[in-house]
Amino acid sequence: MSGSNRSTHPARWVLALLLVALSASCTLKLVADYDEQIDLAATELQKGMDAHLTKLLSVPQAQRTFAASESFYLDYAVGLRSVKIRADGQPKNRASVGQYDAMLSSLETMRMLHRSQGNLGDGFLNTARDEFNLAWRAIIELEQAKKRGS
Amino acid sequence: MSINIEKLAADLIDAAKKSLGTSFTSARTVAEPQLKALAALSGTIAQQVLEGELSEAEAEALLRIHINTTRIILLTVEGLGLLAVEAAVNSVIAVIRDTANSVVGFPMV
Numbered sequence: 001m002s003g004s005n006r007s008t009h010p011a012r013w014v015l016a017l018l019l020v021a022l023s024a025s026c027t028l029k030l031v032a033d034y035d036e037q038i039d040l041a042a043t044e045l046q047k048g049m050d051a052h053l054t055k056l057l058s059v060p061q062a063q064r065t066f067a068a069s070e071s072f073y074l075d076y077a078v079g080l081r082s083v084k085i086r087a088d089g090q091p092k093n094r095a096s097v098g099q100y101d102a103m104l105s106s107l108e109t110m111r112m113l114h115r116s117q118g119n120l121g122d123g124f125l126n127t128a129r130d131e132f133n134l135a136w137r138a139i140i141e142l143e144q145a146k147k148r149g150s
Numbered sequence: 151m152s153i154n155i156e157k158l159a160a161d162l163i164d165a166a167k168k169s170l171g172t173s174f175t176s177a178r179t180v181a182e183p184q185l186k187a188l189a190a191l192s193g194t195i196a197q198q199v200l201e202g203e204l205s206e207a208e209a210e211a212l213l214r215i216h217i218n219t220t221r222i223i224l225l226t227v228e229g230l231g232l233l234a235v236e237a238a239v240n241s242v243i244a245v246i247r248d249t250a251n252s253v254v255g256f257p258m259v
Contacts, residue, residue: 012253012254013254015250015253027240027243028235028236028239028240028243029236030232030233030235030236031229031232031233031236095225095226095228095229095232096225096229098221098225099221099222099225099226102218102219102221102222102225103218103222105214105218106214106215106218106219109211109214109215109218110211110215112211113207113208113211116207117205117207117208120208121203121204121205121208122203123198123203123204123208124204124205124208124211124212127191127194127195127198127212128212128215130191130194131191131212131215131216131219132215134184134187134188134191134219134223135218135219135222135223137184138184138219138222138223138225138226139222139226141180141184141226141230142225142226142229142230145180145229145230145233146229146233149233149236149237
C-alpha cells in the first residue's frame with residue numbers, strides 16, 4: 001500500500017504541473033479590455049451629434065448655412081480622432097478602431113455635402129440623425145459588452 | 151415601388167449569419183434589432199428619394215453614411231462573437247486550473 005502511494009505521488013505532481021502550465025499560458029484574449037474613458041467619450045459624442053442635428057432641424061433651412069456649422073465639424077472630428085487614438089492604443093481593439101474610422105468617414109461625407117450644397121434639408125437631417133444614433137448605439141453596445149466580458 | 155422592410159431585414163440577418171458564422175449566433179440578441187433598424191433606414195432613404203424629399207447629392211451622401219453604419223454594426227457583431235469565444239475558452243481554462251488544484255490537494259494556482 002505504502003509502495004503504491006509513493007509511486008502515485010510523483011505522477012500526480014507531474015500531471016498537476018502540466019495542467020498548471022497549460023492553464024497559466026493559455027488565458028485567451030481576443031478583444032480589448034473595457035475602457036471607461038472611451039465609453040464615456042462615445043456617449044458624449046453621440047449626444048453632441050444628436051444635439052447639433054436637432055438644432056439644425058429647429059431653424060429654417062435658409063439658416064442652416066455651412067459657415068454656421070463649420071466649427072462643429074472641425075471640433076467633432078477632433079473628438080472622434082482623440083477617442084480613436086485611445087482605442088488604437090489598446091491591443092486587440094481592431095473592431096472599435098474600425099468603427100471610429102467609419103464614423104470619421106460619415107462625418108466627412110456630411111461635411112462635404114453641407115459645404116457643396118450650402119444647407120441641409122429636413123429629410124436629410126432626420127435620416128442622418130437616425131443613422132448616427134444607430135451607429136453610436138452599436139459602438140456603445142460593443143464597449144458595454146467588453147465591460148460585461150460577453 | 152417601395153421596399154419590403156421585413157424581407158430586407160430577414161435578408162440582412164441571413165447574410166450576416168452566413169458571413170459571420172458563430173460570431174453572429176453568439177451576438178444574435180444584439181445583432182438582430184440593429185439589423186432590423188438598418189433595414190428600416192434603408193426603406194426610409196428609398197422612400198425619401200421616391201418622394202423627392204432628398205436632393206441627389208443628399209441621397210448619395212445618405213447612402214455612403216448608411217454603408218458606414220452597416221460596417222459599424224457588423225463590427226459590433228464581430229466583437230461580440232469574439233467576446234463570447236473568449237469567455238467560453240477561459241471558462242474551460244478555469245476548469246483545468248481547478249482540476250490541477252484538486253489533483254495536488256491545495257490551490258497551487
